[in-house]
Amino acid sequence: MENEMEFRPTKAVIDLQAIQQNVRNLTAYLPRETAVIAVVKADGYGHGEVEVAKAAIKAGASMVAVATPDEAVRLKEGGVTSDVLVMGPSPVLFAKKAIDLGIHVTVTDAEWIRQATRVVDEFVKPLNVHVKIDTGMGRIGVRTADALQEVVQVLNSSDVVKLVGAFTHFACADEDDSLTTKRQFDKFMELVENFPERPSIVHAANSAATFLYPDYALDAVRFGISLYGIAPSAYVGSRLPFTLQRAFCLETELAYVKQVEKGNRISYGGTYETLEDEWIGTIPIGYADGLKRGLRGQEVLIAGERMPIVGTICMDQCMVKLPREMHVGEKVTLIGKQADEEITMEEWAERLGTIPYEIAVTISKRVQRVYGTTNG
Numbered sequence: 001m002e003n004e005m006e007f008r009p010t011k012a013v014i015d016l017q018a019i020q021q022n023v024r025n026l027t028a029y030l031p032r033e034t035a036v037i038a039v040v041k042a043d044g045y046g047h048g049e050v051e052v053a054k055a056a057i058k059a060g061a062s063m064v065a066v067a068t069p070d071e072a073v074r075l076k077e078g079g080v081t082s083d084v085l086v087m088g089p090s091p092v093l094f095a096k097k098a099i100d101l102g103i104h105v106t107v108t109d110a111e112w113i114r115q116a117t118r119v120v121d122e123f124v125k126p127l128n129v130h131v132k133i134d135t136g137m138g139r140i141g142v143r144t145a146d147a148l149q150e151v152v153q154v155l156n157s158s159d160v161v162k163l164v165g166a167f168t169h170f171a172c173a174d175e176d177d178s179l180t181t182k183r184q185f186d187k188f189m190e191l192v193e194n195f196p197e198r199p200s201i202v203h204a205a206n207s208a209a210t211f212l213y214p215d216y217a218l219d220a221v222r223f224g225i226s227l228y229g230i231a232p233s234a235y236v237g238s239r240l241p242f243t244l245q246r247a248f249c250l251e252t253e254l255a256y257v258k259q260v261e262k263g264n265r266i267s268y269g270g271t272y273e274t275l276e277d278e279w280i281g282t283i284p285i286g287y288a289d290g291l292k293r294g295l296r297g298q299e300v301l302i303a304g305e306r307m308p309i310v311g312t313i314c315m316d317q318c319m320v321k322l323p324r325e326m327h328v329g330e331k332v333t334l335i336g337k338q339a340d341e342e343i344t345m346e347e348w349a350e351r352l353g354t355i356p357y358e359i360a361v362t363i364s365k366r367v368q369r370v371y372g373t374t375n376g
């Protein structure tokens with residue numbers, strides 16, 4: 001992957017080989033008849049949508065999925081040749097573009113299909129659709145057998161819309177709650193019976209369900225967070241059937257180093273005061289890069305050692321308390337490994353009271369993505 005020369009040393013290093021290894025390990029674990037749908041929404045969970053999609057397909061994924069129609073268009077325009085599914089809602093007006101580019105869309109009601117059929121005035125190629133069934137997530141989808149019957153009828157009478165898939169989404173698969181997930185699965189199987197013919201791709205499992213409920217793998221799994229080597233939750237993380245390879249590393253360099261006498265204040269608000277003569281390093285990364293202000297106190301790695309961010313995190317820079325004098329240009333790892341130490345997205349997530357998914361998508365566009373190996 002070509003990267004334009006950038007001068008700021010702050011970058012995210014993405015290991016596409018780790019992603020490919022996760023796909024291969026997943027394929028070996030899944031039943032032979034189950035395909036892998038690589039979920040690359042939100043710019044591939046911050047890893048780069050086009051790069052991840054291509055790498056995942058090369059490693060054996062049969063299809064990729066995104067959340068929005070615009071994400072799907074970007075993948076196609078970026079040269080992704082596999083099938084692409086938009087899992088979220090699409091406006092009716094997207095139907096034409098979806099046909100042109102061969103994008104699969106999600107339908108959730110009969111009226112959408114009626115309107116789309118009208119929008120697509122002449123038949124060139126079919127509009128491939130997956131019917132979303134809401135079995136307990138409460139987000140989008142057909143909720144009853146009656147509503148599904150109506151969808152089936154409209155599908156039968158439309159000459160442009162082609163039924164390809166049916167899917168549902170689990171709300172609690174990452175928790176210790178197999179009963180809720182079983183209820184959702186059973187309801188899904190029952191509703192799928194309403195199709196006169198079983199759609200060719202019936203799918204339900206996200207990463208968590210893929211790991212915990214192999215019996216629910218069906219025709220395909222929609223593998224998102226764990227494609228990137230991250231467990232969906234600590235609960236699932238302690239029950240993984242194979243080791244995940246992390247693919248994301250956030251690094252920068254020491255930009256400025258100074259010794260500060262005891263009793264001096266650091267950064268906005270002067271809320272950090274040196275308790276002794278201290279070495280303070282400045283790194284060129286701040287909250288505009290996704291290093292949220294709430295991460296004050298979080299440690300970073302330099303020379304294989306942990307040291308804390310001190311004072312308020314600024315928009316573009318922040319300060320680190322160094323254990324001794326260190327040199328400008330020294331590598332600083334904010335997420336990733338150095339020697340025997342590792343800082344994970346989970347560690348940031350815990351500090352911020354959120355989940356690693358949110359960390360992955362919070363590292364902003366200003367941080368250049370570089371494709372290479374993240375080991376060391």
Ligand SMILES: *Cc1c(COP(=O)(O)O)cnc(C)c1O
Pocket residue numbers: 039041087169205206207208222223224225226232
């Ligand atoms: C995001 C998403 C997934 C992937 O979930 P992970 O927990 O990241 O594996 C699957 N299906 C739908 C509908 C989604 O929105």
